[in-house]
Structures are given as structure tokens and as C-alpha cells.
Amino acid sequence: MNRNIVETAGNRLALSNLEKALYPAVGFTKAQVLEYYRRIAPFILPHLRDRALTLKRYPDGVEKGFFFEKRCPSHHPSWVQTADVLRDDGEQMNVCLVNDQATLLWVANLASLELHVPMARTGSPDTPDAMVFDLDPGVPADILDCARLALTIRDLLSRLGLVAFVKTSGQKGLHLYVPLNRPETTFEDTKEFSRAVAVILQKNYPDLVTAKMAKDQRPGRIFINWSQNDAKLTTVCAYSLRAREEPVVSFPLGWGELEALANRGDARKFRINPGEAVERAEKDGDLFRELLVKEQKLPHL
Ligand code: ATP
Ligand code: MN
Numbered sequence: 001m002n003r004n005i006v007e008t009a010g011n012r013l014a015l016s017n018l019e020k021a022l023y024p025a026v027g028f029t030k031a032q033v034l035e036y037y038r039r040i041a042p043f044i045l046p047h048l049r050d051r052a053l054t055l056k057r058y059p060d061g062v063e064k065g066f067f068f069e070k071r072c073p074s075h076h077p078s079w080v081q082t083a084d085v086l087r088d089d090g091e092q093m094n095v096c097l098v099n100d101q102a103t104l105l106w107v108a109n110l111a112s113l114e115l116h117v118p119m120a121r122t123g124s125p126d127t128p129d130a131m132v133f134d135l136d137p138g139v140p141a142d143i144l145d146c147a148r149l150a151l152t153i154r155d156l157l158s159r160l161g162l163v164a165f166v167k168t169s170g171q172k173g174l175h176l177y178v179p180l181n182r183p184e185t186t187f188e189d190t191k192e193f194s195r196a197v198a199v200i201l202q203k204n205y206p207d208l209v210t211a212k213m214a215k216d217q218r219p220g221r222i223f224i225n226w227s228q229n230d231a232k233l234t235t236v237c238a239y240s241l242r243a244r245e246e247p248v249v250s251f252p253l254g255w256g257e258l259e260a261l262a263n264r265g266d267a268r269k270f271r272i273n274p275g276e277a278v279e280r281a282e283k284d285g286d287l288f289r290e291l292l293v294k295e296q297k298l299p300h301l
Contacts, residue, residue, distance in 0.1 A: 003015065003016050004016075004018060006105075008101055008102040008105060009100065009101060009102055011077065011079045011100075011102040012077075013077070013102055013105055013106055013109070014109075015034065015105070015109050016109065017030055018030050018031040018034070019031065020061070021061060022058060022061040022062060022111060022113065023061065023062050023245070023246060023247050024061055024062075024063055025063070025245045025246060026245075026246050026247070028246070028247050028274075030109075030111065032247075032274070033108055033111075033113060033241065033247075034105055034108050034109065036241065036247070036274040036277075036278065037104050037105060037108040037241075038101065038104075038105060039278045039282075040239050040249075040274075040277060040278055040281060041101045041104055043238075043239050043281045043286045044104070044115075044237060044238065044239035044240070045098065045099070045100070045101065045104065046286070046289070046292055047117070047237050047238050047239070047288065047291075047292070048097075048098040048099070048104070048115060048117060048237055049097070049098075049099055049121075050083075050097055050099065050121040050122055050123060051097070051098075051117040051118055051120075051121055051122065052070070052083065052085050052095035052096075052097070052117070052118055052122050053072075053095060053096045053097065053098050053107065053115060053116070053117060054068055054069070054070050054115075054116040054117070054234045055068070055069040055070075055096070055107060055110065055112035055115070055116075056068050056069075056112060056113065056114035056115075056116060056243065057069060057110055057111050057112045057113075058111050058112075058113050058243050059111045061111075062113065062243040062244065062245065063245075066243065068116075069112070070093065070095060071093055071094060071095065072094050072095050072096035073096075073110065076096065076106070077102075077106060079102060079103075080096060080097075080103050080106060081096075081097040081099050081100075081103065082094050082095060082096055082097060083095055083097055083122040083123075085122055085125060086125070088232065095122070097122065098115065113241045113242070113243045113247075114236055114240050114241060114242055114243055115236070115237045115240040116234035116235065116236050116237065116240070117234055117235070117237045118231065118232075118233065118234050118235075119131075119132060119187075119190070119228075119229065119231075119235070120187075120231060124183070125231060126186060126187065126231060127183060127185055127186070128180065128185055128186075128187055128190050128229065128231075129179070129180055129181050129185075129292070130177045130178060130179050130180055130181075130291055131177070131178040131180060131190040131193060131194055131229055131298070132175055132176070132177050132178075132194075132228050132229060132235055133150075133153060133175070133176040133177075133178075133194055133197070133198075133224055133225070133226065134169075134173065134175055134224075134225035134228045134235065135149060135150060135173045135174045135175070135176065135222050135223075135224060135225070136172065136173045136218070136222065136223040136225055137172055137173050137222050137223075138210075138217075138218030138219045138220060138221050138222070138223060139219065139220075140219075140220055141208075141219075141220050141221055141222055142172075142267050143168070143172065143173060143174065143267050143270045144261075144262055144265060144267055145208065145222055146173045146174045146222055147174065147258050147259075147261060147262035147270075148262050149201070149205075149208065149209065149222050149224075150166050150174050150176050150258060151255070151258065151259060151262065152201065152205075153176055153197065153201070153224075154166070154176070154255060156197065156200075156201070157178060157197075160299050161296075161299065162178050162296055162298075162299075163178070163179070163290075163294060163296065164176050164177065164178045165177045165178075165179070165252060165287065165288055165290070165291055166252070166253055166255065166258055167238050167250055167251055167252040167253060167288065168248075168249075168250055168251050168253065168270050168271075168272065169236060169242070169250055170236065170240070170241070170242035170244070170248045170249055170250035170251070170272075171242055171244065171248075173222075175235060175236075175250070177288070177291055178296065179290060179291045179292070179293070179294040179295075179296055180295070180296050180297075180298065181292070181293060181294060181295045181296070182295055182296070182297060185298065187229055187230055187231050189298055190229040190298070191226060191227065191229040191230065193298050193301065194224075194226035194229050195211065195226040195227075196301050197224070197226070198211035198224035198226045199211045201224060202224075207220075207221070208221055208222060209221055209222055209224060210222070210223050210224070211223075211224055211226065213225075213227065236250045237250070238250055238251070238252055238288045239251065239252075239277065239281070241274065246271075246273070247273060247274050248271050248272065248273060249272045249273065249274055249276075249277040251272040251277055251280075252286070252287035252288040253287070254287055
């Protein structure tokens, strides 16, 4: 194994197998994965901060096996911040907090291509700071249908006085987020509210939308997965890479751009690669930054 020792903000970090192609189809190497996370760090770190990280590791690249890892690997460097969280079975679990660039690179060096986080921070595990609508298209429905539905959801929420933000999942669909950032919000609130929205839309657009998890409901429809609003579950973090054949980023889009893309009718245009992600983030800033600060109260329906 080849090793390189780097220093980042005074922390020593050993990087390994830098030449290995983690995305063999396009020859995208581990060095390039690390370089992506180094450059996107200022944008992704605020969204990872103080959240229990779920690693999704691809030690031999995206064409080989992967594993999810919720526990922070015990061999972590001393400067990696961790937190103890309570699992359902009452056991404590030590998780990684990606609160600085060195930790982000350490995690990327573990070939954790994808970074997944819960809707709550570890200090307030029962308080989601946002509500998510995970829009999952059932073939032949695609991301274009998701985009049109996202616009409909945005309008519906807007009539209820709520601002929303949207990102690509980097895979098949879209994630729509509603910032809340209020200490009284519970997962019961966000789950009930998002389910109500999903059920109303299913009623209004029965051919296009389903609020039901059952797979047989999905072909040709978008499943509005409201059940992701759960303390135990995660969503891929904004700016995380995805482990597809080619590296694709889960990337925030402006509503104007989403509308333009939906009208343009080319699903491939939703694919943002790492180079483009860095360039756009550096030019436009973090389109998700308000998600972390905007306070909104869920109205009673
Ligand atoms: P897509 O657009 O293709 O649906 P996605 O990221 O939304 O991509 P989903 O299958 O809809 O993928 O899952 C939503 C989220 O749930 C994921 O982003 C991930 O954080 C989490 N998740 C899904 N499957 C698992 C799993 N087996 N273990 C842990 N977390 C998972
Ligand atoms: Mn999804």
C-alpha cells in the first residue's frame, strides 16, 4: 500500500492508495475523490456539522462491494470528534462528527464516497432542523417528473407560508428540504406534515404521485417518501458524491434552474459532476445555506 502523509490545519493524516480508480469506468481515482472533498469542504462542512455520520464505504471502488458504517471506526485519529448516540435497543453508539476539513479527508480516505446524515444534530436528536421530501421516481417516471412535482410542492408550501430548497440526490430523484430550525419541532410533526402533503398530492394527481411505500404503487409515479422524516434515518448530505458508475454530486439547484431544466426535457442535465460542483459552488456560493438558519414554524393543517 502506498501512503502519503499530509498535514491539514496541523493534523497529520495518512492517505493511502491514491492512484486507485474508485470509479473505474471513468478512471476517477481516490486522489481525485480527496481533491473533490478538499475543495468542496467549505460548502459541505456546515451541512455535516454535529450530525451523526453514516459512512458508505467502497474500499475497492464503485463496481465492487460497499458497506454502511454507523459506528465511528475505532482506529480514528485522536483529533476526530465523535459523539455518543442512543440506539433503538438502548445501547450507546459512538459516531463520527465531520466538523473540520481534516476529518472530511480522513473519512474520504476510508473510501466513504457517500456521506449520509440525519435531519437532527447529535445534541438535539429529537429535533429535526428541517423536513425532507424524498422524491423517488418509479420507471418510466424520471427526474423530469420529479422536477415538475417539486415545483408543485414548492407552490403548495409557499401558500402555507413555507420556503423550500431543492437538490438532486445524485441518483434517480430529488430531495426537497424545508428549513425549520426551531427547538419545539419533533419528528412526529415533520412526519405527519409531510405525509399529509404527500396524501393530498396523491389525491390531486393519482396518476403521477403515490404516498405509499408499496413497490407496486410506484411504476410511472413519483413516490413522495415522507417517511424519511425519522430520527433513525439519514439522507445523503448536500455536496456528497454518489457511488454511481461515474462520480455525480448531490447538488443544490435554484428554483429557476430547476424550472428551466424541467422545461428543457433532458434528464442528463441534472447530473452535476465533481468539477462542475466545485466551480458552481465557488461561483454561486452555497444555495443551501439558508437551510441551516432560516426559522419556520409548521402550520397546523
Ligand atoms: P434516489 O434519488 O435514487 O432515490 P436517494 O439518495 O434518495 O437516491 P433513497 O433510496 O431514496 O436514495 O434513500 C433515501 C436516503 O435514505 C438515502 O439518501 C440514504 O441516506 C438513506 N438510505 C437508503 N437506503 C439505505 C440503507 N440501506 N442504509 C442506510 N441508509 C439508507
Ligand atoms: Mn430518493
